[in-house]
Amino acid sequence: MMKIKNLLPSVGRPAEKDDDHPFYSLQRQMNRLFDDFFAGFDAAPKALAGSGFGAFSPSVDVKESDKEFTLRAELPGVDEKDIEVTVTPDAVTIKGEKKEEVEDKGKNYYYMERSYGAFNRVIPLAVETDADKAQANFKNGVLKITVPKAASSKAKGTKVPVKTA
Amino acid sequence: MMDKDIQKTENVSAAERVRNVKTFVPRVDIYENKDALYLVADMPGVDEKTVDIELEKNILTISGRVENGRVDGATLMYSEYEIGDYERVFTLSDEIDRDKIVATVKNGVLRLELPKAEQVKPKKIAISAA
Numbered sequence: 001m002m003k004i005k006n007l008l009p010s011v012g013r014p015a016e017k018d019d020d021h022p023f024y025s026l027q028r029q030m031n032r033l034f035d036d037f038f039a040g041f042d043a044a045p046k047a048l049a050g051s052g053f054g055a056f057s058p059s060v061d062v063k064e065s066d067k068e069f070t071l072r073a074e075l076p077g078v079d080e081k082d083i084e085v086t087v088t089p090d091a092v093t094i095k096g097e098k099k100e101e102v103e104d105k106g107k108n109y110y111y112m113e114r115s116y117g118a119f120n121r122v123i124p125l126a127v128e129t130d131a132d133k134a135q136a137n138f139k140n141g142v143l144k145i146t147v148p149k150a151a152s153s154k155a156k157g158t159k160v161p162v163k164t165a
Numbered sequence: 166m167m168d169k170d171i172q173k174t175e176n177v178s179a180a181e182r183v184r185n186v187k188t189f190v191p192r193v194d195i196y197e198n199k200d201a202l203y204l205v206a207d208m209p210g211v212d213e214k215t216v217d218i219e220l221e222k223n224i225l226t227i228s229g230r231v232e233n234g235r236v237d238g239a240t241l242m243y244s245e246y247e248i249g250d251y252e253r254v255f256t257l258s259d260e261i262d263r264d265k266i267v268a269t270v271k272n273g274v275l276r277l278e279l280p281k282a283e284q285v286k287p288k289k290i291a292i293s294a295a
Contacts, residue, residue, distance in 0.1 A: 065239035110195040141209035
């Protein structure tokens with residue numbers, strides 16, 4: 001699992017619980033800085049995608065089966081009107097904005113743990129997909145995108161019979 | 166730090182549960198104006214049927230059940246969040262008018278309006294000229 005993530009530096013790795021130590025966290029951030037810098041320009045590094053620290057950026061899960069990719073993103077409080085999903089043969093882009101609710105005059109905050117802002121995530125897909133048949137569905141703050149794999153990429157290698165001489 | 170922004174926090178203090186799933190602490194905003202306290206919680210994946218609000222004495226518990234997102238025959242390529250239930254407990258003061266609490270769920274966000282009791286609302290006292 002970790003191996004795959006290492007190959008996908010721009011996707012943002014979840015924190016490991018046991019290395020929450022400040023020293024490791026610094027090391028991790030340095031590593032990520034390099035990863036993002038060398039990640040190329042086709043995939044926007046997550047760290048730079050938002051408008052800065054604390055800006056909202058959705059968490060994404062990607063599942064793969066023989067036929068399709070299933071992506072799921074948590075977008076609580078985002079309106080379906082504000083979500084834009086673009087599918088290209090090799091990547092899925094989720095773009096949108098989590099808007100702060102209507103300004104209420106004279107309100108005092110006690111807790112402010114939720115975050116707001118525009119986000120843009122590019123999720124590279126390892127296998128070529130059939131972008132025209134992709135489907136997106138938004139329900140209860142969870143966006144689900146299914147992208148079928150292209151027919152050509154589904155074909156597995158041809159078996160070659162081994163003969164004895 | 167950045168990792169914490171995208172990670173959900175597991176609720177380790179949640180009581181032993183029947184369902185074998187993780188429980189997370191939903192992120193909340195709490196603010197007040199002169200009439201009420203508002204509690205807004207991000208709980209992606211819940212709807213009005215799966216969210217539960219309980220008020221016992223002055224302990225307000227919000228919890229939500231999320232169906233697991235298993236896709237048959239699929240393997241996880243990468244994962245940034247885990248699917249699990251939500252639970253968080255708040256202690257209310259007596260200044261809340263318990264009978265008028267309003268809760269709504271939309272797009273995975275739970276919004277609670279906790280109106281203040283009449284006697285604690287700020288009042289202006291008119292000064293009459295002597």
